[in-house]
Amino acid sequence: MSRVLARPYLLLSPAILSLSLLMVAPVVFVLIYSFWLRTAEGLDVPAFQFGNWVNFFNDYFYWMALGSTFKTAFITTIICIILGYPTAYFLARAQIRNRGLLLFLMFLPFWVSYIIRTMSWINVLGKNGFVNAVLMGSGLIDEPMKLLYNDFSVIMGLVYFMLPYMIINVYVSLDGIDRNLESAARVLGCTPWQSFWEVTLPLSLPGLGAGSLLCFVLAAGSYVTPRLLGGTDTLFFPDLIYEAIISQLDWPFGAVLSIVMLVALGLVIAVYNRFMNLSDVYRSFAR
Amino acid sequence: MTAAAPSPTREGAFGWALLRVCSIAVYIFMFAPIVVVILLAFNSSRSGAFPMEGFSLQWFGKLFANDSIVEAFKTSLILAATSSALATIIGVMAALALVRYSFRGKEGIQTFLSLPLLMPEVVMGVALLMFLKFLSMPRSFAVLLLGHTVLSLPYVVLLVQARLVGLRSSYEEAAWTLGANRIQTFFEVTLPLISPAIVGGFLFAATLSFDNITATLFWKKPGIETVPTKIFAMLRTSVSPEINALGAVMIVITILLPLIGGYMVRRFAKAR
Numbered sequence: 269m270s271r272v273l274a275r276p277y278l279l280l281s282p283a284i285l286s287l288s289l290l291m292v293a294p295v296v297f298v299l300i301y302s303f304w305l306r307t308a309e310g311l312d313v314p315a316f317q318f319g320n321w322v323n324f325f326n327d328y329f330y331w332m333a334l335g336s337t338f339k340t341a342f343i344t345t346i347i348c349i350i351l352g353y354p355t356a357y358f359l360a361r362a363q364i365r366n367r368g369l370l371l372f373l374m375f376l377p378f379w380v381s382y383i384i385r386t387m388s389w390i391n392v393l394g395k396n397g398f399v400n401a402v403l404m405g406s407g408l409i410d411e412p413m414k415l416l417y418n419d420f421s422v423i424m425g426l427v428y429f430m431l432p433y434m435i436i437n438v439y440v441s442l443d444g445i446d447r448n449l450e451s452a453a454r455v456l457g458c459t460p461w462q463s464f465w466e467v468t469l470p471l472s473l474p475g476l477g478a479g480s481l482l483c484f485v486l487a488a489g490s491y492v493t494p495r496l497l498g499g500t501d502t503l504f505f506p507d508l509i510y511e512a513i514i515s516q517l518d519w520p521f522g523a524v525l526s527i528v529m530l531v532a533l534g535l536v537i538a539v540y541n542r543f544m545n546l547s548d549v550y551r552s553f554a555r
Numbered sequence: 556m557t558a559a560a561p562s563p564t565r566e567g568a569f570g571w572a573l574l575r576v577c578s579i580a581v582y583i584f585m586f587a588p589i590v591v592v593i594l595l596a597f598n599s600s601r602s603g604a605f606p607m608e609g610f611s612l613q614w615f616g617k618l619f620a621n622d623s624i625v626e627a628f629k630t631s632l633i634l635a636a637t638s639s640a641l642a643t644i645i646g647v648m649a650a651l652a653l654v655r656y657s658f659r660g661k662e663g664i665q666t667f668l669s670l671p672l673l674m675p676e677v678v679m680g681v682a683l684l685m686f687l688k689f690l691s692m693p694r695s696f697a698v699l700l701l702g703h704t705v706l707s708l709p710y711v712v713l714l715v716q717a718r719l720v721g722l723r724s725s726y727e728e729a730a731w732t733l734g735a736n737r738i739q740t741f742f743e744v745t746l747p748l749i750s751p752a753i754v755g756g757f758l759f760a761a762t763l764s765f766d767n768i769t770a771t772l773f774w775k776k777p778g779i780e781t782v783p784t785k786i787f788a789m790l791r792t793s794v795s796p797e798i799n800a801l802g803a804v805m806i807v808i809t810i811l812l813p814l815i816g817g818y819m820v821r822r823f824a825k826a827r
Binding site: 275277282283286287290291293295298351355357358370373377379380381382383384385387388390391392394395396400401431432435460485490491492506514519522526529530533537546549 | 567570571573574575577578580581582584585586587588589591592595602604605606644645646648649651652653655656658661664666667668669670671672673674675676677678679681682683684685686687689701702704705708712713762765766768769772773782783786787790794798799802805806809810812
């Protein structure tokens, strides 16, 4: 191979090497670790046995946790679509003078620290939080409502975190649609609704799909939001992984849970990729 | 462009009013919690919650007198600076290869480099922790450094790539024609041209690192705290007025950083 031909591979090798060594190899190692044996003394011994996996498959609790995690992620995604699509449509199509400023404002909270944004919901929904303070101050309620530390507050926090992802994806998709197509639909006799349903919506599906996948995957994989805003009965799979690894130090079982999480989300991504284009999702990060 | 002007029909006007209301609600939703944090940071009440009892700056004073928070800030800043420098060097090289050359396996490598974006951070945290422990590298700053570098690398590659696409190679070709060698060309032509992309990638990686919490919880040595993990630990007990003050400071910093970044990129672009 000549020097010039080798150059792209040379330039790429540090990136490929670091991802292979620090991401691919570790994940493979987790799979191996899931077959290791944890002795009674708490030592992890290299082995090939299915004990950890049997424990997982026999325990209904973990399936329930996975189910409730996916349910919460799904609800979050739906709410993001309901709130995000109209907003993105407004930003892309309304006759407004300061579109640039509005777009900039939408992404300002995005830059604010994730932990602070999550914590801020305690200030909003808490017993002495903003909502209760306003409602009690105006005399609408006498007792503070219990809005925090339940599934509702978890979903609020997740929607807050994910909504800008949804809006930017839909916005870019809408912005890329040739306006003449909509005008043509109108000229040919479509009502505004029809031209939206038959032309605009189908053409914006790639953005809607990319935004939805991101919402779902990032929400299902989140640890901090359910931990801070959830109640004692909130079941979230990433939390179980953290408990197994950091608190109980049962690494082989933590490895099993990690692989389950990876496979479950991998299946979702695979199904998505069957119908939509995964590279739309990647590209959306660069915007 | 007014090709798709809002319809003058009553139905259309109603639709647009509805869209406007929805958008305003979303903006309120996005900003209200941030405003509440800043508001409470100045509340003199000891509880860190409503009602507002009076204006006070004392929580900011308490904050800067808290050694463990100052320590966490230092750790976070060093970690963000080093890991994003590493990620930027590796990422810019990869982005240059992907934009400038066509070669076999390009599509596959592109996908491979983007893969981690959809990787659940918890799993990433577990995997690197286990693997490096196996290689007798216990939880430490080094693990954090490597981990943060890998986490921000895909973003840097995509971001820099997007910025480099518009860059024409005719400038470099001109330099070669005029007798510059490869090294001269790189430092005197290519580097100045791509510096906005490099600065942008670096700032983005630094923000990601500074903000990271989930994976950091797995990788950090007990006792070492970054700002987010410190806040997380403090929140275990309850929201104190100090955390609100810290939140207000962080909000100002994290909003200022991209503003400065954007300004610098524009300055660079103009100077070129």
